[in-house]
Amino acid sequence: METTDADRHLDGNAAGGMLAEVFRFEATTVIVTCAGCGAAGPMAELLLYGHGMGQILRCAGCDTAVVRVARVRDRHWLDLRGARSLQIGGGQ
Amino acid sequence: MGATETVGGGQAGRLAWRLAEVIEIRDETPRVRTLRIGVPGWRGHKAGQHVDVRLTAEDGYQAQRSYSIASAPESPWIELAIERLDDGEVSPYLAGEVRPGDTLELRGPIGGYFTWTVDDGGPLLLVAGGSGVAPLMAMVRHREAAKRAIPTTVLFSSRSAGEIIFRDELDRLAAVDPSLRTVHTLTRNQPEGWTGFRRRIDAAMLAEVAGPPHPGEGLLAFVCGPTRLVENVATDLLALGHRADRVKTERFGPTGT
Incomplete structure (x- = not known):
């Protein structure tokens, strides 16, 4: 398979490590509703941008930055303005 | 950097970076090799989970990547299949320079x-x-280790025959297990006499391999690969009538995070 830049996205699965630094529950199975387009799906299926120190999870449909996490030394910054809601638990 | 740095709050124990030792290295294909790694205090994993691996340069620069665990949860060690990416920061080391006995920092599962x-x-x-x-190999190996004849089809897209990772093991398992089927497609080069598929995975191929939606809950699909393959396959499976909540995806993104 040819690999192009468009192929080079990880997703919310790979963000699991950093998300687990912030959330005390399994975050990748949380159902997130995008504030941009209203699409709802597991956090694992958002597209991941960024590196180890800061990560942005974007809606695959409309590109809205749904979840932003950055780590500066022992402090985390979490920006959820792109998420209309999180559905946590429920047998996930 | 210490081996036991902890980050975050309540789950610091699970998330602790730990020093792990490379036990064995196997070449799978010219570009992929398996690292067998011993992790002191490892409490097991579920098939499909990954670890974060962190390398620290002498000047303190750190690079971190996620690698899926390919070994069965039943194994006492973990195995990672590392593909060498020529422009990568981490994979040239893990797929080239690292030797048995070397240590790595990792966290997980x-x-x-x-x-x-x-x-x-x-x-x-x-x-x-x-x-x-x-x-997906972790799932196949888990299924075999648990000796559960759950009907399983592996549809595997590779560029050429020489680049089929785990080919011998998949063929060996399928040969003795009637409930396991492996179907290959080769997208770039096919050897003489190749009878398998010879194109990218598409809706027609999925319909042929997976059949119509099963009654009841239907089949449970796991799709992992480059972004475009994952999104095309997921879209096609839904269009074929398979349930969205039974189609799980993971984009492996060759360049890593």
């Missing part, structure tokens, strides 16, 4: 979405592109 245990049942459809086969 990580992930609760793209996971499967035999108790989740099937029938299973595992769709892989290239090194995206790694977490």
Whole structure:
């Protein structure tokens, strides 16, 4: 398979490590509703941008930055303005 | 950097970076090799989970990547299948320079979405592109270790015959297990006499391999590979009538985070 830049996205699965630094529950199975387009799906299926120190999870449909996490030394910054809601638990 | 740095709050124990030792290295294909790694205090994983691996340069610069665990949860060690990416920061070391006895920093297991245990049942459809086969191989190996004849089809897209990762093991398992089927497609080069598919995975191929939606809950699909393959396959499976909540995806993104 040819690999192009468009192929080079990880997703919310790979963000699991950093998300687990912030959330005390399994975050990748949380159902997130995008504030941009209203699409709802597991956090694992958002597209991941960024590196180890800061990560942005974007809606695959409309590109809205749904979840932003950055780590500066022992402090985390979490920006959820792109998420209309999180559905946590429920047998996930 | 210490081996036991902890980050975050309540789950610091699970998330602790730990020093792990490379036990054995096996070449799988010219570009992919398996690292068998011993992790002191490892409490097991679920098939489909990954670990974060962190390398620290002498000047303190750190690079971190996620690698799916390819070994069965039943194994006392973990195995990672590392694909060498020529422009990578981490993979040239892990796929080239690292030697048995070397140590790595890693944390995990990580992930609760793209996971499967035999108790989740099937029938299973595992769709892989290239090194995206790694977490799916953990599922195949788990299924074999647990000796559960859950109907399973592996649909595996590779560029050429020489680049089929785990080919011998998949063929060997399928030869003795009538409930396991492996279907290959080769997208770039096919050897003489190749009777398998010779194109990218498409809706027609999925319909032929997976069949119509099963009654009841239907098949449980795990799709892992490059972004475009994953999104095309997921879209096609839904269009064929398979349930969205039974199609799980993971984009492996060759460049890593």
